[in-house]
Amino acid sequence: MFQLSPELLRIHVYEAELRDPRAGAYVSFEGWVRNHQHGRPVLRLEYEAYADLALKEGGRILEEARERFRLYNAACVHRTGALAIGDAAVWVGAVSAHRDAAFDACRYIIDEVKVRVPIWKKEYYEDGYSGWVNCENCAAHAKDK
């Protein structure tokens, strides 16, 4: 299941929900908030989601992963709101009998989520500026209020 979370990710809870007695492999990915972007110090960031469509599109990606790979289960949870350096921004988990399917599915899910799900990231830099990632030419130099 694809979810959005306005609070800290509870990864041990999501992991527990994926458990399956048939499974021999669990592969997960966590995306963390790093303190730099293109060499520029980052202090914090915010994620904003178009929730209705994000949940639908995220759900479709998980369905595709189930069709493409021999999975028993897969899930993804993405943060919204204000995040600090080191916080988990996204978690993906994939469970299968053998490791190949779980590795491949985990990679597929995170790659698709990053380019298809309507979630936006705003970075706040040490120099006082802020900007929406991938919209550099529209807002990167808007002064942080």
Next chain:
Amino acid sequence: MKTVQVQYYAVLREQRGAGSDELNTEADSLRALYDELRARYGFSLDADRLRVAVNSEFRDWAAPLNDGDTVVFIPPVAGG
């Protein structure tokens, strides 16, 4: 003339200065509606860099605009 709802996110929300609008428009396509709003609010992004959704599903830019639609223009995404 039709009445539509528009929701704004991320950079478009900031440039609009609001999260949503209800507006009357003569625009007959999603592209025409965006161009109308871009002219009004000075959105920096060209439509070619956006996707568009109607009633919570992705749509083609050439799709017709219908009375009562809820439209969302989707700037380049950056999840993960």
